[in-house]
Amino acid sequence: MKEIVYQENIYPGTRAELVARLREVLSDHRFQHVLGVEQAAIKLAEQNGCSVEKASVAALLHDYTKERSAEDFIAAIKAYHLDPDLLRWGNFIWHGVVGAEMVKTELHVTDEEILNAIRRHTVGAVTMTTLDKIVYVADYIEAGRSFPGVEQARKLAATDLDQAVSFETKHTIQFLMEQNKPVYPQAILTYNRWVAGKNRRIYE
Numbered sequence: 473m474k475e476i477v478y479q480e481n482i483y484p485g486t487r488a489e490l491v492a493r494l495r496e497v498l499s500d501h502r503f504q505h506v507l508g509v510e511q512a513a514i515k516l517a518e519q520n521g522c523s524v525e526k527a528s529v530a531a532l533l534h535d536y537t538k539e540r541s542a543e544d545f546i547a548a549i550k551a552y553h554l555d556p557d558l559l560r561w562g563n564f565i566w567h568g569v570v571g572a573e574m575v576k577t578e579l580h581v582t583d584e585e586i587l588n589a590i591r592r593h594t595v596g597a598v599t600m601t602t603l604d605k606i607v608y609v610a611d612y613i614e615a616g617r618s619f620p621g622v623e624q625a626r627k628l629a630a631t632d633l634d635q636a637v638s639f640e641t642k643h644t645i646q647f648l649m650e651q652n653k654p655v656y657p658q659a660i661l662t663y664n665r666w667v668a669g670k671n672r673r674i675y676e
């Protein structure tokens with residue numbers, strides 16, 4: 473396991489302090505998931521010329537609010553004056569976009585690259601930075617994940633991060649549709665950019 477020594481003051485404390493905080497707010501299962509995402513993200517950062525410290529902090533924080541109550545999120549959406557349309561969705565969307573605001577105020581992490589990676593980690597975005605892609609993909613391929621296709625996703629991630637983004641986006645939406653689940657509109661935009669014929673002209 474690779475343990476990064478924080479030097480850039482992105483998180484105002486040590487990595488051990490951040491990990492201790494996560495242990496308090498996450499179930500053991502999710503805590504282990506987050507550590508797995510961190511390891512995967514560090515590896516992807518090294519392979520893709522991204523800051524490993526940013527990858528570590530963003531990965532550790534990506535699900536910081538995943539176990540909050542709906543009441544907490546609803547109050548936060550109102551308090552931060554976020555788009556009221558969010559109220560129609562649930563935890564799976566809130567823990568990214570609303571979670572980033574909670575990370576900012578509760579943990580004093582103000583780096584917008586980190587906050588954006590948290591915001592975008594569930595449904596991606598039309599425009600994604602390398603850090604966004606790293607957290608999005610690391611979340612999907614971390615060592616604790618096992619689902620049909622995860623090995624292929626790991627192989628793609630090792631050779632081409634963009635192809636891994638494309639694979640993940642397609643398979644997540646396919647999976648949701650097979651179960652007649654609602655697809656968040658932003659996820660469709662991500663699909664159009666990263667899967668559907670790589671139709672860059674329209675979006676860039």
Ligand code: GDP
Pocket residue numbers: 505535538564565593594595611644648653654655656657659
């Ligand atoms: P996790 O927080 O580590 O479990 O992973 P994610 O943040 O990537 O996803 C959270 C959950 O939301 C997963 O169960 C996804 O399958 C689900 N999810 C992602 N996008 C959508 C969507 O557009 N609609 C619905 N209904 N679920 C989604």
Ligand code: FE
Pocket residue numbers: 534535538567593594
């Ligand atoms: Fe998540």
Ligand code: FE
Pocket residue numbers: 505509534535611
């Ligand atoms: Fe996650």
